[in-house]
Amino acid sequence: MPPTKKADPFAQQQRLDSYEHPAAADAGLRRFLGYRLKRAYNTLRSGMLVRLEPLGLRITTFSALLLIVHNPGLRQSALASALDIKTSNMVAIVDDLEAKGWIKRKPEPTDRRALALIATTAGKSTCKKAEALAFENEETLLNNLSDAELNTLSALLEKIESSAEISHG
């Protein structure tokens, strides 16, 4: 559901020409792509935090909920692996989603150690809203990039990840 272009309720009225660059003292760091990646991510992250907060979601809980909705029966350990989160840290995230009534832990009959994660109707509904907000966030904050640029960017980021997979599995 790609959102249509519309006014950003979170954007503040500030013109480009009134913006004062903070001395650009970070020029020495801008040579590093890691620094640029972090800053670019932080702009999208900030927007997400503001938008998800009214739903009672954080970025990590949103990510987990979305994967559970899209992969019914996903095991807790598989979810942790997919998100690169330690299983010990996943417990609190799944606890939170379960406490809010958005998912259920269902014991696996075939392996009584494992838990299959299932989204409830309320969880699916919340996830749908959160996804719309996430699309809106990117639509807003990436509005000066063309579709071609976005595709290029996605592909290059994927390339970085796949390079790392080779280096350290």
Add this chain to the structure above:
Amino acid sequence: MPPTKKADPFAQQQRLDSYEHPAAADAGLRRFLGYRLKRAYNTLRSGMLVRLEPLGLRITTFSALLLIVHNPGLRQSALASALDIKTSNMVAIVDDLEAKGWIKRKPEPTDRRALALIATTAGKSTCKKAEALAFENEETLLNNLSDAELNTLSALLEKIESSAEISHG
């Protein structure tokens, strides 16, 4: 000082064809550029943490040290602003660098509230080593991207940042 191509001491011997993708359960999240940005950043971040650790640096302390070395006399508040870190959180970072003998807080004669930050000889030396490690990190983890791709990526990331500046100053 762009590092020359050489073997990565941190890379592990693992072939692409032996890599098992963790079920790709995160397909639903890969539609979001923010998710891809975070994962790409994390690969560079992990490499930096490993490389900087022997020097006694973290990513934030390295960033601060580098900016102080490159901008002698930088005020603590300007440093915080450049790195998008709250001044209250900058105190511990500057404390750490000062405790290790890498920088000095020098009171400003013109404004007795302010502190000018100056790198020591040891600080400059440590910074030089850390910069070399940072270059090596990117040289290694971005080795399957061409120079043209890296330039494109840098420019697109910059565009995201400048878009955000307009939205929320």
Add this chain to the structure above:
DNA sequence: TATTGTTATACTCTATAACTATA
């Protein structure tokens, strides 16, 4: 009144070790 640096505090994310119950 506003700003610089500081302290205190709290919440999130991340990382490790050790435990349980199953396999």
Add this chain to the structure above:
DNA sequence: TATAGTTATAGAGTATAACAATA
């Protein structure tokens, strides 16, 4: 022995509020 989930804990990063000294 190994794995799935859990608990406990600690280190970082980040956010806000309040303060002293100075502008």
